[in-house]
Amino acid sequence: MAFKSFDELRAACQNLPAGSEASAQAVARRQDTLTKPQGSLGRLETIVAWLARWQGRDTPKLDHVKVIVFAGSHGVTAQGVSAFPSEVTVQMVANFAGGGAAINQLARVAGAELDVIPLEIYRQTDDFTQSVAMSEAEFLTAVSTGFDAVTKDTDLICFGEMGIGNTTPAAAIAAALFGGGAEKWTGRGTGVDDAGLKRKIVAIDKGLALHADAIADPLKIAAALGGRELAAILGATLAARQLGIPVLLDGFVCTAAVAPLAKLDSAGVAHTLAAHVSAEAGHRALLQALNLDPLLDLGMRLGEGSGACLAVNLVRSALECHTGMASFAEAGVSEK
């Protein structure tokens, strides 16, 4: 897919397939026959219904689980917004290839295939305090790359990101979409000190003022204030919806990347589950703004898709119970 204009992409974001209510109901009916008090597996039960709804299968499967990590470089790092230098992005892409990052270990344990897709990582976006981060064409190229990275044979997908500085564009997008000022959405990312936090807030306020004309349009916000890996996550999440693939969202950056979809269509992220709430300051508020209830709260603040991938283990456990448990009749267990 090559999206040619904001208008074309917006139309795609506003014409989304609904999930299968019939498959979700088939799961709910079976849950109530299994050898447990009704509802006693709590969210494990609703997770399976969610899988069924968005896979469009009465019996969901998890044969092919994927993690795609998108990487991008950020011009706004010139404002001193990260604790780490920008070149760490390229270095970490090499580390992913060598199997040495957290996400490599988590993907192996979760039985997930890991893909890493660098988006012009030797070319930073423009510094959004000076101009738009990406032109319309640059933004759409990144969205299209993300869209094309998703393939139909996938049963569940996690998106991750690597991009030094990217908690700043993420907070800027959240502030532009939901208001409340930069301070509400800005956290310490990789661990900036108080002066660094101040620089982030100043940079975001400057970006919000400079791009005030974009604020009515969620896609223009994502182009003016975002980053290539965030744009790719937006495109990939849209593709997943069209292909019938449920999505596990990772942390603050990933959630900010998909937030424009929710602004364009009130059910725009209905096929996603928030895998966790990260320790990044704005994440809890952002999940609330999107009406998402996170599965895990482990104080993680890494990105890379790490929290999403960890939650694959929960989703697998939920599905095993659903498919493997005996019914009251099969097991000869008395009902109440």
Ligand SMILES: Cc1cc2ncn([C@H]3O[C@H](COP(=O)(O)O)[C@@H](O)[C@H]3O)c2cc1C
């Ligand atoms: C070694 C290393 C590995 C990472 N893996 C993910 N991130 C995370 O930290 C960055 C965002 O934080 P900030 O906005 O403060 O730069 C992103 O690259 C994100 O994926 C990492 C950061 C570092 C340093």
Ligand SMILES: O=C(O)c1cccnc1
């Ligand atoms: O929650 C996140 O996505 C996050 C937090 C800190 C650093 N990088 C990503």
